[in-house]
Amino acid sequence: MRKDRWRLRTGILLMFVMVILMPAATLIIWVFTERWSWPDLWPQTFSLRAVREITGRKGQLISLLGSSIFISVVVAFLSVGIGVMTARALVFYEFRGKRFFHFVSMLPFLVPATVFAMGIQVSFIKVGLNNSVMGVVIAHLIYSLPYAVRLLLEGTRAVGQTLEEQARVLGASSGKAFLKISFPLLVPVMLTGFSMAYVVSFSQYFLTLLIGGGKIKTFAIVMVPYLQSGNRNIASVYGGLFLGVTLIVFGVTERLAGKYSKKAGGEYYG
Amino acid sequence: MREKLVPYGLLLPQIIVTVIFLAGLITGITQSLGVIPALGLTEPTLKYYREVLSDTGILISIGYSLRIAVISSFMAAVIGVFLCALMVTGKKTGGGYMRAVQLPIIVPHVVVALFAVNLLSQNGIMARVGYWLGRLQDQQEFPLIIYDSFGWGVILAYLWKEIPFIIYFIISLMANINEKLGEAATNLGAGRWTVFFKVTLPLCKNNILSGSLIIFVFALGAYELPAILGATTPRALPVMAYIQYIHPDMQNRPFAMALNGIIILISLASAFIFFALMEKSSKRLKRRKGE
Numbered sequence: 001m002r003k004d005r006w007r008l009r010t011g012i013l014l015m016f017v018m019v020i021l022m023p024a025a026t027l028i029i030w031v032f033t034e035r036w037s038w039p040d041l042w043p044q045t046f047s048l049r050a051v052r053e054i055t056g057r058k059g060q061l062i063s064l065l066g067s068s069i070f071i072s073v074v075v076a077f078l079s080v081g082i083g084v085m086t087a088r089a090l091v092f093y094e095f096r097g098k099r100f101f102h103f104v105s106m107l108p109f110l111v112p113a114t115v116f117a118m119g120i121q122v123s124f125i126k127v128g129l130n131n132s133v134m135g136v137v138i139a140h141l142i143y144s145l146p147y148a149v150r151l152l153l154e155g156t157r158a159v160g161q162t163l164e165e166q167a168r169v170l171g172a173s174s175g176k177a178f179l180k181i182s183f184p185l186l187v188p189v190m191l192t193g194f195s196m197a198y199v200v201s202f203s204q205y206f207l208t209l210l211i212g213g214g215k216i217k218t219f220a221i222v223m224v225p226y227l228q229s230g231n232r233n234i235a236s237v238y239g240g241l242f243l244g245v246t247l248i249v250f251g252v253t254e255r256l257a258g259k260y261s262k263k264a265g266g267e268y269y270g
Numbered sequence: 271m272r273e274k275l276v277p278y279g280l281l282l283p284q285i286i287v288t289v290i291f292l293a294g295l296i297t298g299i300t301q302s303l304g305v306i307p308a309l310g311l312t313e314p315t316l317k318y319y320r321e322v323l324s325d326t327g328i329l330i331s332i333g334y335s336l337r338i339a340v341i342s343s344f345m346a347a348v349i350g351v352f353l354c355a356l357m358v359t360g361k362k363t364g365g366g367y368m369r370a371v372q373l374p375i376i377v378p379h380v381v382v383a384l385f386a387v388n389l390l391s392q393n394g395i396m397a398r399v400g401y402w403l404g405r406l407q408d409q410q411e412f413p414l415i416i417y418d419s420f421g422w423g424v425i426l427a428y429l430w431k432e433i434p435f436i437i438y439f440i441i442s443l444m445a446n447i448n449e450k451l452g453e454a455a456t457n458l459g460a461g462r463w464t465v466f467f468k469v470t471l472p473l474c475k476n477n478i479l480s481g482s483l484i485i486f487v488f489a490l491g492a493y494e495l496p497a498i499l500g501a502t503t504p505r506a507l508p509v510m511a512y513i514q515y516i517h518p519d520m521q522n523r524p525f526a527m528a529l530n531g532i533i534i535l536i537s538l539a540s541a542f543i544f545f546a547l548m549e550k551s552s553k554r555l556k557r558r559k560g561e
Contacts, residue, residue, distance in 0.1 A: 009360050016353055017370040020434065023385030024373065026395060030388060038393055038409055039401040082283040089280035101281055104288045109484050110541050111295055112491020114508040115530040118515050119298030120290070142291045145284075203378030206493040206512075220380045220494075227384055227498060239381045246376045 027243075030236035050233035054241075068218040069245065071133060072201040075140045076148075079197035080190050082141075083148035087156040108146050116142065117210040124211060131213035139211045140204055144197035151196060155189030156182075184260075191257040195250050202246060219245075299534070302527035309520055318528040327503075328510065332532065335490055335507040338421045342428035343486035347478055349429070350436025355466055357437070358444050371441075374434040379427075383498040386427040390415040416499045423499040424506075432485045439481040440474050447473050475551045483544040487537045507533055 029043065030036075031051060036043035054061060089095075090102050108116070117139065121130060129135030159182055167177040205220040214221065219242040226235040304315040322328050357363055374382075389395050397412035406412055416423030447470050455465045496506035505513070507529055514526035 006360075009356050013353070013356055013360070013362060013367060017367065019430070020370050020373055022395075023382075023389055023430070024377075026388040027381075027385065039398050041395070041398050041402060082287065085280040085282075086284040089277040089284075093277035093280075095274065095277045098277075101284070104292070105284055107288075108291060110487055110537050111291075112487060112508065112533055112537070114491050114493050114511065115298055115533055116291060116294040118511065118526060118530060119296070119301070120294030123293055123297060138287075138290060142287055145287055149284075199376050199378075203380075205378075205380050206508075220378060223384075224380055224494075224498070227380065227387070232384070232387070235384055239384050242381060243377060246378075250372075250376060 024243075027236050027239055030233050031240050033233055050237050053234065054237050064217050064219065064222060065241075065245070067133070067216065068202065071137055071140065071216075071218065072198045074137050075144050075201040076194045076198040078137075078141050079144045079148035080152075080193050082145060083152040083193055083197075084156075084186065084190065086149050087152035090153060091156045092161055105149050106146050108143050113143050113204070113207050117207050121210055130211060131215045133216055136208055136212045136216050136218075139207045140201040143204065143207065144200040147196045147200055148193035151189055151193045152186070155186055155193075158189075159185045188257040188261045191253040191260070195253045198249055199246060202242075295534075298527050298530050301524055302531035304524050306520075306523060309523070311524070318524040319531065322525060322528045322532070328529070330504045331507055331510050332536075334419075334421055334504040335496075335533075336536065338424050338428070338496070338506065339486050339490035342425045342432060342489045343482045345425075346429055346432035346436050346485055347482040350433045350481075351440070351471070351474075351478055353433065354437045354441050354444055355470075357441065358448050358470075359462055359466065363441055363445050368441075371434045371437050374431045375438055377431065379431070379492065379494040380498070382427050382431050383495055385430070386416055386423055386499055390423055390426065391417075417501050419501045419504060421496070421500065421506075424495045427495050427499060428485070428489050432489075435485065436478070436481050440477045443477055444470060444474050472551065472555065476548045479544050479548050479551075483541060486540055486544075490536060490540075491533050 032046045032048065033043040034045040034047035034049060086101075086105055090098065090105075120139070124130040124135050124139075129138065163185075164177045164181045167181050168174060172180070202218070203220065204218075205224060208216060208218050208221055212218075212221065219238060223235055223238040223242065226232075226238065300314075302318060304311050304313065304318055357367055377385075387394065391397070392409045392412045392414070396415075397406070397409050400406045400412055401409075415426065448465075451469050451473075452465045455469050456462070460468070491508050493506075493508045493512060497509050497512075500506055500509065511526045511529035511533070514522045514529065517523075517526075
């Protein structure tokens, strides 16, 4: 009886994992597919044509990788930096307008990026931010930041203030107390926030399209036309690269977080 | 006095970001009220909202977008909580399962669209499996799941991404509660599922609600999936708004903004409902504690 239940649970969860993994598997197959016509379950011919077509234009690919990753890394850094400050203010201080600031920092969750993008574009054009990397970074930042703030609020609350206060009683300046005490304890959460903010930025299509004006190329911008024109193997190669880069970023931050929390002796906050 | 200014100093970069965000939001709203000085429009009016709301095509679009947002956020919450409970009570919160849950969170929506085409189109894997099982002879017999007028393709694509999002959003809290309070309740003789429904679920309710709200607003206002996987009619609200927005005739701009205004109104109304629900459940919890 108990065993049956255990089997049922495992069965459901394994099915769930299958449903998650299967689409990713089709992506990998499509990268190498040349011909896969109805109704076969497996492609008739494989080739490296799509991969070659993309790696053949080396300069283009490198600049695409460069600009995509650059934009999202900058956005992620800014999100974490601003997030740490905002979280500190909202967790440790009582001040006028605290609830308001908390609310507006989460407001982008309630206003779709499409609405914001169409509203701000005219102003961005006026001040010369449209079609620029800077403009895209700012636009992405607005939508990545709330994720980082949410995580850092929890992290800051968990770390608390008592240790820092003790250091201050012992004569440390407030800056030093933060850097030596709270900062190391916050690093794992900061890394989680970093990867979250990175992913949110890396995935933006509409914001990049509108604010970047098609001139600022990211993976999403380059991939969608192939997808819409039914060029599935090229789209899959871009999609695969897209995922590969994200997985690497996630892997690296997670490794760092693991190392760091071991060193600090704290619990991994995830 | 200086001490009092510290929090504002810390908030300064956040405030700059927020001001830019609000600038975009407010510009959109004023334009939706027909105020665009550059075009010589200065008189605020509700004309554009009235016109938009009296257009049957647009009403159908509103229904389409709402349907996608309601079904995908509701089903993501229910299925996500169920799977999360299975993981938590089976102590499968680490390792491989968690890796699998993280995958859809990092997959961008445009790649999810590609997945949906690979699997669900009339030429996709599912249709082919149907053929091999002898359930259909021709690909046209496979039901139109993507590019359909109901929005199933878009909904399924969202679910693939958002069920794991809900799990990720609540699992650490749920595991904590289940470990601490769940054991106490089990010791007092409650069954596992009773513990789950009476103890764990009520304590997770606010987190589940805020996760669902994020999904709801996202599905209501996102462009990618309905633009790639949706039908030509009806179109989703954000897709409609974008079409009006890039219309060469600038006089169409206020219509785009009115459509955006409708998205905001629905988002805010739903946020209001969600917050009311959260308030209610925290009050009930407090009352219980007081007893």
